[in-house]
Amino acid sequence: MAAVTALRSSCRAAGRLVCIHRVRSCSSIRFIKSKYVCVFDKSAFKFSHQQRLFRTSAVSCGQIVQFKLSDIGEGITEVTVKEWYVKEGDSVSQFDSICEVQSDKASVTITSRYDGIIRKLHYSIDDTAFVGKPLVDIEIDASKGVASEEDVVETPPMSHEEHTHQEIKGHKTLATPAVRRLAMENNIKLSEVVGTGKDNRILKEDILNYLAKQTGAILPPSPKAEIVPPQRGAEAVPAAAKDKARKIPVPVSRPIAFAGKDKTEPVTGFQKAMVKTMSAALKIPHFGYSDEVDLTQLVQLREELKPVAEMRGVKLSFMPFFIKAASLGLLQYPILNASLDENCQNVTYKASHNIGVAMDTEQGLIVPNVKNVQVCSVFDIAVELNRLQSLGSAGQLGTSDLTGGTFTLSNIGTIGGTYAKPVILPPEVAIGALGKIQVLPRFNSKGEVVKAQIMNVSWSADHRIIDGATMARFSNLWKSYLESPTSMLLDLK
């Protein structure tokens, strides 16, 4: 009983009469969301030392005000509701956007006149709304009073509140009527308060912070000036305790309040595709094999051939060489270009070498493939790669480009890295990841230290049908083609 009385008196002092359903214990005050507790202003607790009495009425609920659709201009009487920005139960501040309506090629954003909670939306999307008729019902604080509803024409909301506004450096101060009243009653000049709300709007917190500085009361540290409002729930309980402790000096260190929030979103699109592919890849027992390749001669060769390709309108990178060398290797070790069926009963040796190239696009990872590399020249591969790359960056790759792959290369080295552990893309059985090309010192045949262009390759293969020796031999063959590119000439078909 005493607890309830104590509660009531502090509430009255705070100026808001609150009907609380139950009070559990003296030490904690539980704020129950029931329809009796309306727009409970938790900052009222910080305010209790002021002993100021606002209007207390027997009715505990806030008042429901019908916000009417104001005049659009040009004699328009009806509009279509196109989008709601709020739903029932949301709290809004003055000037927040409520909905978007359209009338005869004009799109109008309707903003709220009041602070409060949305209690009813009078229209659904695509309904016709009428000027002068209620648009939403907003529940506002009893103490704030009701603005006159007679004027249907919406004069800019700032005007009738502006008699109390003050100018700071030529800018008008933005503050809701409740905030202005608070400032007025405490003889605070709005110009002296720093606003931390949207458009430098002065919020209640700013007034209270300002007051706290003046009276030396301890307040929970306000979070960094962000549009995200501070978490009110956390402040309510410590505030009550701090009331009693207000004469005790400031604590030494204040924790930095972090206003960030976790964000959860569904997995869709490219990510979902990756989830499906990689979950299936888990079933494959991978083994890895890595090596380094000396590309000194290849680098030189490419420098010679680049202008030739450019004259033909094609950008020549290292990939066409890597891809062609891989195809030549697959001719000798066709099991790396195979596919194992679901029950692991049969191995299908694919005739075509459709070599996939991992591509990093804005939306995520995508792997188009170059078809029939076994009958393509290095230049043909370069042309096709150019085509796939431009389609990939435009987001226009088709299903045929993305299906039918038999073997994959991932040139992660263009971004960075040396050794990697690539994941096989089912239904393939092998994949290679290429690191970046680095200039490193190596010994040549004469035992001298020379500059060499070294690249690392990391292969992964399906250990159910590929053994280490096969992978190693394939890798050695591939490596030999790249280390002396002229040897490719012997085996080119």
Added chain:
Amino acid sequence: MGLQSVKNCLWLPCVLRTPKACFWSTAGGGLIIQSVSNDVYQNLAVEDWIHDHMDLEKQQVLFLWRNSPAVVIGRHQNPWQECNLRLLRQKNIKLARRRSGGGTVYHDLGNINLTFFTTRKKYERMENLKLVVKALKALRPQLDVHVTDRYDILLDRQYKISGTAAKLGRTSAYHHCTLLCNADKFVLSSVLKSPFKGLKSNATPSVPALVKNLFEEDTSLTSEMLLDAIAKEYAMQHQIDHHITLINPADETLLPGISDKTKELQTWEWVYGKTPKFSISTCLNMVYKDSVLDVKVNMDVKHGRIEVCNIDLPEQWLPPGLYSELVKSLTGSKFCPNEITALVTALLRVCPQDDELHSRWSLLCENMIRLM
């Protein structure tokens, strides 16, 4: 290009250009600005910026701009309904959604845009359009142009040369319109024709109209001349200097926050995701092995994402497990060919490796994706 027009403007005798330093402080009740960029997103962002940040009580603003090829849809429109998205992608024509209402327009450098910024109280579209007509008549008195009560400007009583849209906010408003000077009519008519059948939606539909370029009426007219004539008339009516200030929409110091606005206008969530809820009910005619399959497809799309998806396939045409995987993957995904392609190709990897199955799957998916 923008630079070309700048050079042309410099040659015109009675026009002054000032550097951006004097941008914000002008004596008089009006300000005329012109964008140096032809990027539709940047220019739309400038409109947003002025609408949100400028105080229009003391001075009204006229904003002149031109875009490289782009299709601009209204705030509450449906891009699938309004234009040929495949053609747009093929021709690399940008798609943008503006914040004002109204219908779809095709922009290129032969189509000029005018935006009249005022306070909400002074919002008056008819006056603005009459100003444009007055400017045109002052330039070429023999032109038969007039304003209709649908806020269009017609040439020779039948050809539409200008369309209008508007946006009203809490305290400020803008009215913008186009003016066809020398746009590519062929591209215009082909991109603004949607091949989509079976789309049901409450999105604002566009009203197609017969169009004509002013250039066709009088070959001596250029976009620059029109821009200048309109600026002159505006200056006269607002009693200010005939003085056009150039602005660069990429200038963050002049327009703080503009790059965020530009980025937002380019996001998928804005361009496609803001489409009002719509449903598709169509029939895919798939040619498979000498026979034609009629496959009924029903989909509900909300916020640009597939909410509900129903494909009426012959029984056992696809293994039931795979069919339900397909429907499950499509549900919740963006109604976007790129994303669906990635998803269906990934699904193909994990299903049994059967050529027959693969070809059926590819056939079905390609037809589905063609819808988007």
